[in-house]
Amino acid sequence: MTKLQIKKIGRKILKDHRPPGLKSEQTISSYLMADDQDESRINEKGLGDFKSFSILLNYAKPFRMKICFALSLIFVSSFFAIYSSKLMGDLLEKGLIARNMNRSISFALSIMGLEIGSIFFIWTGRKILAESASQVIFSVRQHLFEKLQQLPLQYYDRQPQGRIVTRVTHDVEGIDEFFTSSLGNLISASMMTILAIAAMIVSDTKLGLVMTASILPSLFIMYKTKDFLKNSNRRVSKFSSAINAKLSEYINGMDVIRSFGLEKWTMDKFSQTVDDYLYAQLRGNLLFAWSMPLVSFCATIPLIGLVWYGGLGVLKGAVSVGLFVSFVRYYERFFNPMMLLSREIHVVQQAFTSTERVMSFLNEDDEEKILKNNGKMVLTHLSGDIKFEDLSMQYLGGDWVLKNLNFHIKAGEKIGLVGKTGCGKSSTVSLLSRLYEFQKGEIKIDDIPIRNFNRNSLREQIGFVAQDAIIFKGSLRENLSCNLAQTDQELIDAARSTGLVKAFAKEGFNLDMEVLEGGSNMSVGQRQLVSLTRVLLKNPSILILDEATANIDPYYEEIIHEAVMTMMSKRTCLIIAHRLDTLKQCDRVFVFDQGELVEEGPLSKLLTEGNYFYRLHNAQSVH
């Protein structure tokens, strides 16, 4: 955990302090607060609604012809619908009241024709629009995934993981929801509203303006209530997920609950969580109960106004009955779209927030830009001679984490790296893979400055085995190699030499074996062997082992030990270790403290001298 993260969490906790025995609602609401503050901090750094929206439009460029076509279809459809409303008035006045049968029939037929056309056009238009919108979102997603690979690691160190996950999942979904589902509704609703207003003003300016003006109260109320409603929805969904989290926690902790007899206690806590949720729901219910009818009442004000002014106009003979009926129909045409707009307004707002976040994320600086100095040298093999010369590094304006490091590792040497957490051993290893930039000094591999190498090509030459193997859902084959050129035989050979085949003796080794998420159908040892085999298949020149043999059950320990020994031969190896057993295999051990190399030499020498390593070893059996 970086210092920065600890500080952040510290702040979160500070906000959390509360006297004992307070209801859990307070805890959760303080989480909500913390989350809100996080969000507001994001906004400070963000791009702003308008700018991010215009960036989003760039993604739509390749599909602009289709989108324009769709929009014009929707426009034509709205126009037809409005014109049909006008004809309804004509039918009444010039047909029915004037008792002209032929004209009545021709009006009726025109109305039918327009309605059919309107339905057909809007259906087609909406389909085309949805199709193109989904393409746009797809390309946004594609860029996001590319971005994940391009961002420098320091970005990931600074941001809580959850937030980045939110960007690539929830936030994109917000945009997706808006563009593929709501946008069509909104566009057709707004077009209908605008055309209805235009039609009213054209047919009778004064009455039209009165009608238009009387929409204002409902717009005002909509605007005023949208934040309440949005917050209420958010509160409800947060409390709802608090219940889910609680249940998941209790199911995970079932053994503890049973062994302490906490059935009643957990029920009380669970009930409290449900009550908090219920309370939020009921508050939301009350809010909806008055605000929805209020908005819909305000939306009927134009009708009431129309009846009053229009009716008086008809009485005075200033307005014809036909016009009055047309206006009633116009009103119906824009009443529904208005209600729809009011319902979807929070989706729009959500979409803007999401867009802003996603675009800000896409706008972050890439590894190329931050680390610079990407060399051109592409290599197929290294002998693995490593030199650190007066090397110093710091993370993003922080303290120096490595200070004046000087060492030389000869090709084929096995080096153990030890020290407390944060002593600089991981940073040293990260620098070799060029995950971070260093500020002073030089690193040379095979006597070539490391900045001369192409970054990815260098990484290809470095094999890394972590403590926790990463296994994903798919076949065993997919888990071993993502290089499609590798044959099954190569995979099997590698698996045999690491002992993976032996480890699966019971189940029967099979490349097509289905591996579950996180490797849950494998033991820890089997998982570690998969990741070892994966590294072996890449045939790296330099091997880095990060406490790769910890947490292994004894049965596999032997197999893994053998596999590691096989892989280490003829390669330069850096071994991050905490346990003495692991260090015994090393030619030399480097002891780090506060970014400096304080001791080095063979293990036997370090252990006997009663120096820093000796103390370190005795003070803690675990790091």
Add this chain to the structure above:
Amino acid sequence: MKFQTHAKSIWKNYLADRWVIYSWGAFSVLLTNLMQVLAPKNIGWIVDFMTRKPIPKFLTGSDDHQTFVILFLVLASSRVLINIFRFMWRITLGRQTHYACGMLRRDVWDHVRFFKRQDLDRKFTKGVLMNAQASDTNSARFVFGFTLVAITDVLFLGIFTFIAMAMIHLGMAILSFVVLLFVPIFVRKLSQREVEQYKKTQDVLSNFNDLSSQAVSTIKLQRLTQTGPFWERRLMTVAENHRSQKLKGINLNLLYIPVMGAASIISYVVLFVMGIYFTFSSRMSVGDFISMQGLIFLLHDPLMSMGFIVSEWKKGFTALERLSEIFLQEKDQSLTTEGIPINFDKPEDSPVLEVENLTFSFGPGTPLFSNLSFKLKKGERLGITGPIGAGKSTLLSILTGLNRDVESGKVEFYGKPFSDYSHENLRAMIGFVSQKPFLFADSIRVNVSMNHEMSDDLIWKYLDLAGLKEDIELFPNGLGTQLGEWGINLSGGQKQRLTLARALASNPKVLFLDDCLSAVDTITEERILKNLDQHLKDVTLVWVAHRKSTLKYCNQTFELKAMMGAIQ
């Protein structure tokens, strides 16, 4: 069948208990619908009034102006009333949706907490329960509220609209109704397909989200192992799948446009053919024509809703049946039986825990251990060692009374088998610290005190005994430090010590420690062991440990060897 009946009875009882509020709700919906039907009728009257056609007597004033004002007031007040009635059903019927949801969600844990271990492992796995808790309660709640509103709405609005139309012209009303009957059928089919498609899309989406978060959480490793492009390719495949599934859903949704469009066109045909004919033959006024037009479109709503309701109703009850399965699942008897109180008034040297000829095996085959016998008195310490897989943890689960599936032999606690006591009484007396440290996502304070009221001083004392005091004093918020998702992640050793402190705080008579200091360094471990030995003089301790050093405080030890039973 059993679950269906239960689901129905949950629903019936809920409604019966709250019949007053439900009647109020139904009444409000009824009034809302009345006002809704009044609106197009009102416009018709106004048009008739304008075209000098007769209008009902009770709406006529002394002069034209007064008549107009009356008509206007009726319209305006009906608009105000409709919204008041809407408010009323929202806070009566609508509210019940949420109350029912709260009840169902609470009931899930109320039952699950007593489930048998094997049911939790096999039948009701976490995924199943989480799904029931989140999505089934969400679907089921609607049959308690909003779906009922919709049903009442459809019923009243349909009937009122029809009556209003029939009053203008019966034949036309019947015809309009009959030709529109295709609407509910289509809407029902469509909404079913939509729900299916929605489920499919959600499945793809949750898989997609899982994969995305994995991709983010493993980014450093991807960089180190150069597996990034591989992930990208995988993600894009799923993204494309998600896109096409989602688009399918949207296109299904857009199908409502032609279906409802067809309904409008058919309504226009009926209206124009009959309406124009009747108006010219003077059997209908122009105002009636306009009312008819408004009413025929008002008829679309209930017909469309009818389609939705059928599938909503089904969906809700299926979810309620799935929940009933949880509610009716057999509970673990040992957790629910009422027992006799534990008798502590025994002579000093009578055993607290007595094991005789205990044999245990997982299913048929060689037993894990057999014929195990020993006695433990107050304040005694027993050490158990042995290799992995010898059954140490299983033995502890039997000795604590949490696992009672022994093959033969007996285990007695204060002279009586575990089954004589209630779960609650037993747990208050028996402490158990497991290998896997599980903590609640709450403060350190709550994690230590749990179901006991406890002063901070006392909590610090237990933390001190467990060798964790100094660590926690360094945290800025001390005991208030939140653990879990939002809090500091304690190190493995700290977690283990906290679980020990928690067990001490429950003040047990017998304390079982299952290799619970494995991640604690030797110096601290030594200190803790000494603490325990000194401060827990009257407590019987049972220790399982790998390190021999741990066992030096024991006055009895035995080694459990795989498949061979005990060697005393």
